[in-house]
Amino acid sequence: MRISVVVPVYNEETGLRQFFCTLHDVLRTLGSSWEVLFVDDGSADDSWVVIQQLASEHAEVKGIRLSRNFGHQMALTAGLEHVSADAVITMDADLQHPPELIPELVARWQQGFEVVNTVRTDAAEMRQFKRRTSALFYRLINKVSEVPIPAGAADFRLLSRQANQALLAMPERHRFLRGMVSWIGFSQTFIPYTARPRQHGESKYTLRKMMNLGADGLTSFSVAPLRLALLLGLISIVLAFLYAVYVLWVKIFTHNSEPGWTSIIGVSMFFGGVQLFTLGILGEYLGQLFGEIKRRPLYVIAQTAGSVEPSARKEII
Ligand code: UDP
Ligand code: MG
Secondary structure, eight states, X not given: OEEEEEEEESSOHHHHHHHHHHHHHHHHTTOSEEEEEEEEOXXXXXXXXXXXXXXXXXXXXXXXXXXXXXXXXXXXXXXXXXOOSSEEEEOOTTSOSOGGGHHHHHHHXXXXXXXXXXXXXXXXXXXXXXXXXXXXXXXXXXXXXXXXOOTTXXXXXXXXXXHHHHHHTOOOSSOOXXXXXXXXXXXXXXXXXXXXXXXXXXXXXXXHHHHHHHHHHHHHSOOHHHHHHHHHHXXXXXXXXXXXXXXXXXXXXXXXXXXXXXXXXHHHHHHHHHHHHHHHHHHHHXXXXXXXXXXXXXXXXXXXXXXXXXXXXXXXX
């Protein structure tokens, strides 16, 4: 039995060594063989130097360095593609995901679960803003998404080899792993945990990165936004008809209509509606195409440290 831990790293040089020490203490007690794969997501600080040092000190430590900052979800994907263990655990490098939970993740996997998710329960330490926007986002996405995505779901989870392979067979560019993991199915379970305050540095999730992640989540698991255009078009066609009735009424039964007014208003409102409606249909097809043409590589590797496994993706596609 082998366990891999995949850790995305972006400008975490100050806390990385402490993170590894804590993780190391937990992994040693597991009684199975393990490895840690750090994915340096184009850090601007000396994170890669620390990773290289750790890799030279411990045979179990490996590293991949991406050629630029591709983002948390891509860094996770890169890591998941380069492990071949029986189970793979993904977690953040800032100790917000408590390594002490790992034995429990492994125990649940041994009970037969293919995916062991974690859900953040007590978020008291989180900034009010992040907590509110996160709660709102999950309420919205669960209304429209094709698969359930629990609020507070974290990218701290264990995947069996089979679940990981299913995940890697999904080629999309806009990756919202929380939704994708829910999509693959298998027997899944959830473990609650309390997020701790960040040990070093500050959050690398800028507002922009958070909004991008949210938009990817919404558009890759729902076509509801596209349908909105259809709905708007339909509503305006109905309104146009109602208004046409009104302008006709003004024309026929009163004397205060200008010549030409009735037809211009009626026709322009109707075609406004028709245009929105057809735009909505076009959008629907465009959305479908958009989902199909994502054929670029998801990330680019610049360097590796330790004996990193070859990518699993080629074998799958
Ligand atoms: N991270 C990354 N690339 C990015 C942003 C973040 O690899 O572009 C990593 C980061 O180093 C950390 C994890 O993803 O290990 C989660 O980021 P962070 O803790 O900043 O997010 P938060 O916990 O504030 O949501
Ligand atoms: Mg964090």
